[in-house]
Amino acid sequence: MSETKKFLYVNRKAPYGTIYALESLEVVLIGAAFEQDVSLAFLDDGVFQLTKGQDTGGIGVKNFSPTFRALGDYEVTKLYVEKESLAERGLTEGDLQEITFEDEDDDYEEKPSIHLVSRSEMADIMADQDVVLSF
Amino acid sequence: MSTLHTVNKSPFDSGSLVSCLNHCKDGDAVLMIEDGVYGGLSGTTVSDAVQGKTDAVDIFVLSPDADARGLNAGRMMAGISGVDYDGFVELVAQHDRTQAWL
Numbered sequence: 001m002s003e004t005k006k007f008l009y010v011n012r013k014a015p016y017g018t019i020y021a022l023e024s025l026e027v028v029l030i031g032a033a034f035e036q037d038v039s040l041a042f043l044d045d046g047v048f049q050l051t052k053g054q055d056t057g058g059i060g061v062k063n064f065s066p067t068f069r070a071l072g073d074y075e076v077t078k079l080y081v082e083k084e085s086l087a088e089r090g091l092t093e094g095d096l097q098e099i100t101f102e103d104e105d106d107d108y109e110e111k112p113s114i115h116l117v118s119r120s121e122m123a124d125i126m127a128d129q130d131v132v133l134s135f
Numbered sequence: 136m137s138t139l140h141t142v143n144k145s146p147f148d149s150g151s152l153v154s155c156l157n158h159c160k161d162g163d164a165v166l167m168i169e170d171g172v173y174g175g176l177s178g179t180t181v182s183d184a185v186q187g188k189t190d191a192v193d194i195f196v197l198s199p200d201a202d203a204r205g206l207n208a209g210r211m212m213a214g215i216s217g218v219d220y221d222g223f224v225e226l227v228a229q230h231d232r233t234q235a236w237l
Binding site: 010012013020043044119122123126127129130131132134135 | 136138150151154157158159160163232233234235236237
């Protein structure tokens with residue numbers, strides 16, 4: 001058995017103008033099969049990926065924002081969102097989707113996956129990883 | 136434990152360099168590559184932010200990328216070192232992880 005490593009996926013791009021955000025989500029889902037300790041970071045324009053009310057019907061591309069709510073089923077339960085990035089963009093936590101997971105270690109209680117962190121806390125999270133994958 | 140950060144975008148086109156500088160820890164290194172090397176120029180809108188980090192963070196530019204763009208050492212701010220491709224590999228090996236700022 002290989003040792004579990006800490007993987008951080010860093011998301012810094014808005015969702016539909018480039019392919020980065022969708023590709024990140026695809027890699028997270030593929031990576032989930034390897035049973036590593038996975039966290040996702042959302043900062044800079046990456047925070048726009050998590051906003052509620054996305055409707056891509058008019059631009060002919062898949063709205064992948066609901067997929068974030070499925071991450072809990074793949075044991076991806078740590079989504080760190082940078083407070084300063086939200087504030088710079090006029091956003092609050094209320095503008096983000098509610099994303100939860102069922103904690104199997106706590107009688108399947110439903111818990112929030114999104115954690116708001118400061119810029120300095122985000123720097124600590126980044127420095128605590130074995131592998132950082134950037135998108 | 137330390138991180139090598141790479142930045143490959145011009146700071147005049149992207150917030151990547153500033154965001155990188157805002158998240159790096161003392162003892163980390165920042166390597167500017169591709170269009171990121173413009174972040175090493177002196178007398179720009181980001182020079183103060185870069186210069187302010189040179190005590191706590193080692194800052195490098197990839198010389199082949201700087202040379203390709205005609206940025207000779209005289210146009211770079213003080214406290215920044217040039218590395219070649221072997222130096223890039225050395226930096227990766229010297230740090231615990233590499234984080235790309237795209």
